[in-house]
Amino acid sequence: xxxxxxxxxxxxxxxxxxxxxxxxxxxxxxxxxxxxxxxxxxxxxxxxxxxxxxxxxxxxxxxxxxxxxxxxxxxxxxxxxxxxxxxxxxxxxxxxxxxxxxxxxxxxxxxxxxxxxxxxxxxxxxxxxxxxxxxxxxxxxxxxxxxxxxxxxxxxxxxxxxxxxxxxxxxxxxxxxxxxxxxxxxxxxxxxxxxxxxxxxxxxxxxxxxxxxxxxxxxxxxxxxxxxxxxxxxx
Amino acid sequence: xxxxxxxxxxxxxxxxxxxxxxxxxxxxxxxxxxxxxxxxxxxxxxxxxxxxxxxxxxxxxxxxxxxxxxxxxxxxxxxxxxxxxxxxxxxxxxxxxxxxxxxxxxxxxxxxxxxxxxxxxxxxxxxxxxxxxxxxxxxxxxxxxxxxxxxxxxxxxxxxxxxxxxxxxxxxxxxxxxxxxxxxxxxxxxxxxxxxxxxxxxxxxxxxxxxxxxxxxxxxxxxxxxxxxxxxxxx
DNA sequence: TCGACGAATTGGTACGACCTCTACCGTCCG
DNA sequence: CGGACGGTAGAGGTCGTACCAATTCGTCGA
Numbered sequence: 001x002x003x004x005x006x007x008x009x010x011x012x013x014x015x016x017x018x019x020x021x022x023x024x025x026x027x028x029x030x031x032x033x034x035x036x037x038x039x040x041x042x043x044x045x046x047x048x049x050x051x052x053x054x055x056x057x058x059x060x061x062x063x064x065x066x067x068x069x070x071x072x073x074x075x076x077x078x079x080x081x082x083x084x085x086x087x088x089x090x091x092x093x094x095x096x097x098x099x100x101x102x103x104x105x106x107x108x109x110x111x112x113x114x115x116x117x118x119x120x121x122x123x124x125x126x127x128x129x130x131x132x133x134x135x136x137x138x139x140x141x142x143x144x145x146x147x148x149x150x151x152x153x154x155x156x157x158x159x160x161x162x163x164x165x166x167x168x169x170x171x172x173x174x175x176x177x178x179x180x181x182x183x184x185x186x187x188x189x190x191x192x193x194x195x196x197x198x199x200x201x202x203x204x205x206x207x208x209x210x211x212x213x214x215x216x217x218x219x220x221x222x223x224x225x226x227x228x229x230x231x232x233x234x235x
Numbered sequence: 236x237x238x239x240x241x242x243x244x245x246x247x248x249x250x251x252x253x254x255x256x257x258x259x260x261x262x263x264x265x266x267x268x269x270x271x272x273x274x275x276x277x278x279x280x281x282x283x284x285x286x287x288x289x290x291x292x293x294x295x296x297x298x299x300x301x302x303x304x305x306x307x308x309x310x311x312x313x314x315x316x317x318x319x320x321x322x323x324x325x326x327x328x329x330x331x332x333x334x335x336x337x338x339x340x341x342x343x344x345x346x347x348x349x350x351x352x353x354x355x356x357x358x359x360x361x362x363x364x365x366x367x368x369x370x371x372x373x374x375x376x377x378x379x380x381x382x383x384x385x386x387x388x389x390x391x392x393x394x395x396x397x398x399x400x401x402x403x404x405x406x407x408x409x410x411x412x413x414x415x416x417x418x419x420x421x422x423x424x425x426x427x428x429x430x431x432x433x434x435x436x437x438x439x440x441x442x443x444x445x446x447x448x449x450x451x452x453x454x455x456x457x458x459x460x461x462x463x464x465x466x467x468x469x470x
Numbered sequence: 471t472c473g474a475c476g477a478a479t480t481g482g483t484a485c486g487a488c489c490t491c492t493a494c495c496g497t498c499c500g
Numbered sequence: 501c502g503g504a505c506g507g508t509a510g511a512g513g514t515c516g517t518a519c520c521a522a523t524t525c526g527t528c529g530a
Binding site for chain 1: 247251255258259261284287288289291292294295296298312313314317318320321323324326327328329332335336338339342343346396397398399402
Binding site for chain 1: 481482483484485486490491492493
């Protein structure tokens with residue numbers, strides 16, 4: 001994909017690619033400050049307006065960070081920064097895509113649970129216990145969902161793969177938000193969720209990767225079933 | 236997550252969120268045409284420059300598509316459109332993150348292969364055969380990598396989950412693969428790769444999900460091993 | 471009837487002006 | 501002498517206008 005020599009492409013797009021390339025080449029290192037918008041525009045031979053569009057795009061992508069009055073900086077380029085847009089995808093998606101999202105989660109979450117079983121420490125287990133009880137005691141749907149989300153976040157963190165964690169974070173946000181709107185308790189899903197979480201927790205305590213994998217698969221399977229029923233009448 | 240009433244946030248960011256929300260709410264449907272930049276800016280009470288930045292950001296995200304002279308349209312909002320930025324992550328990432336990316340692929344690819352085993356048709360199998368022979372006959376690294384990429388794409392397509400396919404596509408982005416293969420050739424791994432692909436292919440022919448899963452895991456495992464060795468010494 | 475021209479529309483680019491926030495530095499007071 | 505205050509230059513944020521370029525579509529002429 002050699003850039004076709006400035007052919008039919010917008011100036012802004014070229015600027016985006018240029019900056020991206022310079023970062024990939026190591027010319028702009030993580031955390032480093034970039035030249036000013038004005039200098040950068042002059043350097044690439046385009047107007048500040050266009051340069052700003054390019055910078056904004058890269059900012060949304062999580063590659064750059066603009067600090068008012070201070071300058072433009074390259075982010076740390078960690079998965080969490082770069083995969084933030086993943087959550088947006090989940091939020092905008094509708095219909096069958098929602099189901100597909102859950103199915104991907106059904107693949108990743110068990111793997112994360114298995115990895116976590118081999119690595120989680122006592123502090124992590126304690127956090128899981130705390131989230132579980134907090135979830136039981138929660139009153140508002142939003143509160144309960146928040147602890148549910150945190151429960152999963154602790155596990156993905158313990159899995160030790162930030163990329164995996166960032167993806168699952170994005171995947172979860174949508175599912176859980178939907179649950180808030182729908183009202184969690186209908187159909188008595190809440191107690192079942194507790195037991196599923198408990199099963200995952202116990203497997204982690206026993207450092208049983210396969211047990212954790214299965215328990216997580218069961219849990220997400222239930223979510224998938226829920227998503228399948230909801231399909232189509234949302235968004 | 237109620238938008239904090241125009242607190243400390245830039246005008247452009249508000250515009251991005253506003254459009255995003257309207258799409259999520261269904262006010263702007265996939266494929267639909269939006270008002271003109273000028274109207275949109277007036278509607279949200281900001282300048283056209285700022286509105287353009289917002290639109291550009293959403294364009295890069297794969298949510299909008301601007302057609303010169305024609306107008307701005309919402310994309311089909313399919314996973315392939317939205318997850319295009321995922322490839323950027325792979326292009327920019329370095330060090331440990333590269334390893335983490337491969338590890339995620341190691342989770343997803345076997346699952347995709349297993350799903351494909353149950354669904355792939357004769358045409359798909361024929362394409363796999365074609366890519367394998369083309370890869371054998373290829374001369375340049377780029378050519379070979381292209382067929383390798385296509386081989387995997389056929390499988391993920393057959394898996395029937397566009398989200399999964401889009402993620403794996405991003406993980407396998409050209410630049411990323413090019414970097415992998417650059418080092419690969421020196422070690423004469425080509426023949427081994429062929430055999431690994433062949434193992435996957437045979438499992439698919441026999442409609443053996445578990446066989447396909449294992450074969451794919453072995454294949455990606457080799458890539459992971461390579462990434463682990465390369466870790467750290469690449470810009 | 472149909473094709474070509476041209477005006478209106480719409481995104482793309484460029485300046486230039488001004489505002490707001492940040493960081494830095496010199497001065498003044500304790 | 502040292503820390504707090506305040507000013508100032510520099511950077512991003514916003515705005516408005518003007519003009520370019522691609523598309524669209526209606527109109528006019530062959």
